[in-house]
Amino acid sequence: METIDDFLLLVETELGLRVTSREAARSFDELTGWDSMNLLALIAAVERNTGRSVSLARVLEAANLEEVYLLTVRGAEAIG
């Protein structure tokens, strides 16, 4: 998994939620069908998928899916 599209495909398979790359930049509050509880399931899925452990404390502070992608797939340095 490398690109944001790969990541959004994972979001759809794992959570049943289809999100476009444009919507990924919208805050969670504005994302239809998003529930704050989805984030925990998503993090677990990303870790299972990449075999890497993510910084949960930082991901929980993410404002949207794009930030989650940068933190979990690209590594924390990507977001600075």
Add this chain to the structure above:
Amino acid sequence: MDGSEVRPSDPPATLLELHRSGRLAAEYPAVRGLLAGLSGAQLAQAGQLLSRLTPEAVLREHPGTPALTVAITGHGTLSALRPALTAEMARHGLLLRPFLADFDSYVFDLGDPGSALYAADPDLVLCVLDPLVVFDETPTPWRPADVERVLDEKIGLVERLAARFAGRARGTLVLNTMPLLRRFTAQLVDHRSRARLGAVWREANARLLRLTETHPAVLTVDLDPLLTEDVAASEIRMSIYAKAHLSAGLLAAYAREVAQLARHLAGLTRKALVLDLDGTVWGGVLSEDGPAGIEVGDGYRGEAFTEFQRVIKQLGAQGVLVAAVSKNDLAPVLEVLRDHPRMLLGEDDFVQVIANWRPKHENLVELAAALNLGVDSFVFADDSAYECGLVRYALPGVGVVALDDEPAQHVARLLHEGWFDVRELTDEDTVRPARYREDLVRKTFLDTFDSIEEYLRELDVRVRLVPATGDEAARVSQLTLRTNQFNLTSRRLQVPDIRDRLADPDASVLAVHASDRFGDNGLVGAVLLRRDGTDLHIDNFLLSCRAFSRGIEQACLSSVLRHARDTGTRSVYAAYRATPKNGMVRDFYPRNGFERLTDDGVTTTFRHDLAQIAAPPATVTLTDFLGVNA
């Protein structure tokens, strides 16, 4: 040949496709089959997709889908539980109607009978307790005595909540033991204190477990055994950052247990375990190796098969009907079951042994007919992936236990989930296999007669219709849960419901006891009555599938009607509520002198004016004492 040939090639992809195209609700009956062979991770994923589906959407498409309202409350974040339970229940063809309580609100939810939880009128309430219930409230630094004090307060609180729930609600409250985490025990440096912490912790968990002895409405799931099977109790980051104190894996295992309970409460109890023989009950291939060559009792693998047989015997002793369906000739199979010196299981341990060369799913359908059971009350275990795949595909309602060529794993595979879990065991359960075997003897006896009347006369059926006692409440509840065919309304009642009726002066619960020349049938039926002034209502009429068509039902109804007339009743009212399985009793009331009042397509109501009451069948000897209120 591999079993995958008869399965959809990629069930997770099929599920995702159904979700994408918005057809999950329309195709819901197929979902059970798609979930059947999924791994834990795949099932978790499927749970996320399925929990995006509202139960209403499914019920609109398939109004007959059994649904249970389950309230989820507790101490920590439980977001993983809803999708896990959705998927586990869907595996059984059940719909989860969830009520999700606010975070950490269990004290309010259960303590206030005006709460939204009580208003949701749940069938099941899951109050999930975790170790932080206690450690959130211990001081820093702490000693075992601090934990003991908080434990005492918290368990006392849970006991009070349970008592309140039991007094006010209809459903079942499910509690759980709290795992003791090393992250706490290891904070004590001396072994003596650590031992004391372990002791007070277990005493508190024991109090939670013992609540099931004092409150029939409460069940406690012991999480410790689930943790012995490669499941972590807690994930530290999730616990600290997200307050999700129990791991997703543990909640999934817990959901598996709860779904089996839900299945039982929805009246879909599994009743029979059907076993393959070669490679399942013994090692080797009987038709090639011969009776002397099969592996059982001796040698490494032989001992593993014996261990499996021991567990089968254990299940059979608790009312599970054990049958065999094997691709073999019958004679050598019977020779092994009767004479093999190392076999633990004998012919008597099986209600029926079917050995032939026909496809197994056909044999399963015929076995179900012979036992008068639905095929979806079967669990099938086989070491062949092909046979498992075929049965899953042909009969999606059958629970399939896929074994393989490692017999040491057979026990764990079979017991991985509580296929045969029930709320409680009754006296009836311990003798059930013997009674089913007697029934098969009855059927052979029947074949020797030219007419049913002649058969019934010789059968010498004796019926005793009397008010049920408190001790029989569990059996009567079980009849409402297990009986699907001769069940006029299919209203499932739990033990507290039956006790309420026993205590109600206007209600009465009549127990039907039957026996015949082959032996005692036990408590085989129940009639639930309610008096309303000069009217009597038959709320439900139930008869075990082992007992109908012998005149027992006519004898009992006739007795109820005569008693009603003799005690000044004007009219007797009754109802039939159609389900997919009780079509055989649709005309039970009109055939016995009731007139039809209303019919809305599902429920038909009837009235009997007591002017003419049919006499009980001459072939039945009836003893009745219906008490003053019936």
